[in-house]
Amino acid sequence: MVKRKSLVLFLCLMLVLSVVTACTNKESAGQEEGEVFTYKFFNASSTGKDVNTADTKIGKMFEEATGVNFDIEHIVGDSNQKIGTMIASGEYPELLNAQNATNDVIDAGGFVPLNDLIEEHAPNLRKLYDPIWEKMKQEDGNIYILPSGVSNGYIKPPNVGQSAFWIKREALKEQGYPHPKTIDEFFEIVETYAKAHPKTDGADTIPYTLLQYDWHVGQLFDPPAFLSGEQEGIMVDDETLEVSVHHNQDITKRWLKILNEVNAKGLFDREAFTQNFDEYLAKISSGRVVGWFGPRWESGTALDTLELDDDPYNDYMGFPIVFEEGIKDQYLNPESYVTSPGMGLTSGTSEEDQVRIIKFLDHMAKLDSQKLITWGIEGETYEVNEEGRYYRTQEQIDLVNKEEFRDEFGFKALGWYWPIMGGTFDDGNSVDPAVQPEVAQLAYDEVDKEFLEAYNIETFTDLFTEPDPAPWFPFWDAVIETGSEAQLYDQQSRDLIKRSYPDIILADPSKFDAEWDKFKGEFDKLPYKAYEDVIEASVKKEAELMGK
Template identity: 50%
Template sequence: MKRKLFVIFLSCLLLLSLAGCKEKTNVSSNKNPSSVDDKTPFTFTYFNAGFSKKNIDANQTRIGKIFEEQTGVNVKMEFLVGDINTKIGTMIASGQYPDVIFPDAGIDKLLDAKALIPLNDLIDKYAPNLKKLYGPYLDQLKTDDGNIYLLPSGVPQGYVPNPDIEQGAFWIQRRVLKEFGYPKIKTLDEYFDLIAKYKEKYPKTDGKPTIGFTALTYDWRFFTISNPPAHLAGYPNDGEVIVDMKTHEAKVYGNGEYTKRWLKKLNEINAAGLFDKEAFVSNYDEYLAKIASGRVLGFFDYGWQVNQALNALKEAGNDDLRYMPLPIVFDKNIKDQYIDPPSFASNRGIGITVSAKDPVRIIKYLDNMAKEENQKLIMWGIKGETYEVDQNGRYYRTPEQIQKTSNEEFREQFGFTYFEWSWPRGTGLLSDGNAWEPSRQPEVAQASYTEGDKKILQAYGAKVFSDLFAKPDERPWYPAWSAPVKQGSPAQIYQQKKQDLQRKYFPKLVLDPPSKFEKNWKEYVKEYNKLDIKAFEDEITKYVKMKVEQSKK
């Protein structure tokens, strides 16, 4: 009798064990779910729609290989070639997606197509490091249905100002400033007058025509030519709106006097032979190559977007052909606001698609990446190789390490280029008090300056380049462009039609003879005012006021 009871007891234990195993295997979705400690070889596919880089397997880089050793996971990385809307549209039409995607401006289309899976349960069950990294921002990542579909890069962990300019600026070639004794220029008129004087004096660069001013208009990057009016008027990059500091009302400026003044100036410099005739037809790579060639005297852009060309010029070693960022405004009495205040953009990030074969292995890979020691690896590299630590625990780089980590070929091989953005990562301060990004560590910024950098900073009475720019005013909503605008809503339709309208009219407004400017502008504004501007302004104002109220809690 005892033996029979013992057998029954063992049978129950076995059944309970099997039931427990069955429960565990169902938690990650129904697609070949993995156990919690699985480190068997696994590869997932990743597509980045925001950047153009060469396709690569992550384990071909130093960082990717280390992550593979830690997790057993490799990543097959693919980057955008051509038009983002065409690429995303093809995916949606076929129903076939990469396992993981950084959709950038294509996010609304993917959400509308239900191409991304909710991450809430995966984060709760498998991602303690992601929960720690995103902390109080997790609720802000939720869409209207309560789900989290994206994990953004750059989640704030305190605020550290950047010694250099990674955001917007009017860039001018240093040889122009040098030629005229490093004049202090503040207004748009002064900026273009200086460029005109130099181009007249030196019409050619290395035997080719010198380009006075170029602009980036390609694909979703069109904002590089549509955003300057707000910056020139003394506002930061809130996208398509200017937000009143007192009422927190958001108003579009695409049909207003600031935009007219900007385009009229471009029209004038075009008539004077200063504007790049290819600006409205060049793609992103051609634009970068043009700047890296040293033929361009000036342009407006965001440091992060043009950094590849700026690094190439630095590596070439001719400081005269490098660029100086300036906080140019319309009038001398305007306080510039180019430098971003503390911010968190929740409408860009990385997501797992419905095609993913094993969401658990993927979320665990992302969670491993979120560990602080791996965040240091992604941003700083390896102690003794790409950075050092002084007796006070401060991170720094030797001149040799600065040179090495600025080299694009090394950055690609090590993996900085592939991992430092578009993946889960923080910004601000690490737990030991060092800056998350080396570029924000004053010791690194100042040590990385060339003799040419030091000379031009001294000429303008500055220690770092951001000293030339005004400190940012507090804007709890910033950036307003991160407001979630639902696909197919009146606000989203306004955005799309507005973009189409500007792509049609901006070339005419800039390239047509000055005698046609007023006629073209009136026609443009007439068409613009037919759009549902109020729906868009109301949507953004609602978001801004919500963020302001959140900041008071």
Template identity: 40%
Template structure:
């Protein structure tokens, strides 16, 4: 999902990756079958299959409300189980919605918690799942069993399923997260190799000076998405990446001592803010970066006016797909592993890890928890995990002579990449915020769990512009532009849960509030005032108990290194 603030700071991450123990489940993947009907362990497939509709609510990225059976995937799962879902997504502020739910006690049957898990857990919104899993969950145990001790709560019980437990590991060939740049810029300057922040902004300025307008509108040099609730981390996180650290949320963890130090208030954050302040004075920074909502941000990226931006790939998927669909490769973007100084090893690609502080749980108001857990268990059969990721053979994917999953034609690719087609088929609704394999999993037959990690799919989808760009930089895939991640057994630190009302939770809330107040103003003010503005910010920041927070995260990181989650 991400990306990453500590849970109670309101961030949901998109990516749950782990080097997991491979389970020898009794189910086998039958990629050659036209029907994904479940046929593995029978415990979850037996019993009541009469029609029923339950309520699913997600605090995640907004989508339109829908009945699961209105999608191809949802209809197939309903055929198997009799269960349908009224799927609803958050509209408005997540904290407010969670507060209303808790105060009224009016919960749906299941909740995809995203950044609201701590509040919901404290309110007793979820039921313990251990007995249900033991009775009805052979596939749940196969997939999540090696990770149970990583997401048990203090009372020793399981209350939710994190978004993914890896079975095996395969990396993403088309990784793209970081500092994006419009391809027209690279093309115009003969595909220069740029690695530092100064080089990046210098190139944006040169191009903007030559092309002050795009289709009659002013060119935007650099934008970021820091105006909407839960998006401010997009402005906070670049400092750690520029310094050569992966996304560990609010902290940077020393590889040797495993000490956690705050990004906020660090020299790295100061350097990043000062660069944005300088770039703003040059007319490069879009001031609406701090006020626009997600739709406005994506619309700007799709317009071709924006030359560069920082984002995680999951934040900009709609814009990325729409630009590719438009067919103008020069107006598309490529992410680059930008760092402060030459010689710093970039760490944009997340190391294998396990996200244990949010997921989907069954609420105390659920009408039939046993039937829901059976649905979850059925969903975790490998043929259904293929269904929610790949779809149905010969409709949304193909199998070649070697048994490798791929796309036979552009129509199949579009079913995954075109937002409207993806929603209609159900990929947008069923392939993430449910009990599932981890993103980097490997199927029993050796295929990648997700199309995005399948080399055959990566190469199939390349346009002529993609091929030209990759050839210019001497690589075969976009992930080769980035360094391989260093192993971090605690990863990700942003998944360390903070108890509501604890000193650590109160600190990070106050620290985030201060940053939201000071950082945008600091960027937009005159460079002559930068040092004063930074000092004012630090005077307020140093009044907070940052040592307690750093000590807490350090202890949790060191516990994880020792195998104690």
């Protein structure tokens, strides 16, 4: 009888303990028994379909683990106007990505400091952001923003997504798959093909075009640096970290001289300086253009169209072209440490809600969650081979490429813009499946394979040199004060270049030097030294924060 009572008491005690433990586990995730909390997240960085995260497979799993879900609202119309209304009213969603207006929200007190919240409640977030923890701090020492894509080691992408000099595949095939390395070799291929094919489908072939419209100016601005073996946009001395602009330097004169000669040969698109973005894209997608320079993402709409073209040789292949042999190309972006834009918790959120939200984000930062967000579920959206390498079957690739599936699974709703690592997992697998060689190679069609074999490469970036480390990259993360001399230079130089470069390029070769001298004289009057000082201070600060 005593034994029976003891057993009953023991069972009762175990039941009480199990209930307490269950409640404790729920509370540790910011959730009381059975409660679910729904918060609003406004994302000014993306357009898309508004959705509640719990209506997706991943989001439901996160809700079950944390008791939290989010109603996601995307930007429609002018994001700055929308954010401006929030600032004026002081009414914000609990979670906010303010994109270009991030600093305005910080200045208005719209974001709450996250340092203590993370240190106390979010060890996984703390680990995720450890490489850029100091860099994330504002001047007041507080962290307000959680960016996406925190680097965890460099991985070379299989395909060219950034800048390159592009040549039509038909031109390469016709000329025996030449491998141009210098700018002269590039234009030799372009000229040879254009002379052999003055017409494309009844319209004039366009040997070389470029885009200079609205904010699209990189196709004209950036080549001198790339051709010289520099990384994108600005000249930074690797040893001293001194910064200089290149628009008034000899490398820019050399680039413009080449274009002037190309124009004199009748190889330059004379509509380049008057065409708008849509007209430019139409030319690329028509297959009439033989060569061009620029980042793939800028012309992506046209190139995606070409991938569906009946003639796969109308597509393009990118090369890391330099001025002359011996220059090491630096076209691929180095490992980067971007701290803005990103998401932040807003001032109208109660302390209890702040804890729940930060714990939700901490759950997302767990390694298993990161793999779920990017790769999905093993056996459903990816496989693992005997060496521990992640891959996808063709059926899985087809599945995850379906927009409806990505919506339902949560790849879109809980992907980019949330706290996500970039680069590689510690086991060597790529965080981004598209960058995993095993996935990329399976996606290549027969013509892709033809060119890979012809150039004796496995992926298209095998032609490109791995970038040198640049702890300051990207330089455009620097803050330039409105109304400052640096900001004045930034705008005035763009206006001057857009006005002057057409005159230089389209001039009779005998007048090239005069046109260049005229431009350089005007450029030298601009406050470019103030701009260099601001960027240099930022470069040195970023390098110091990264321990370099």
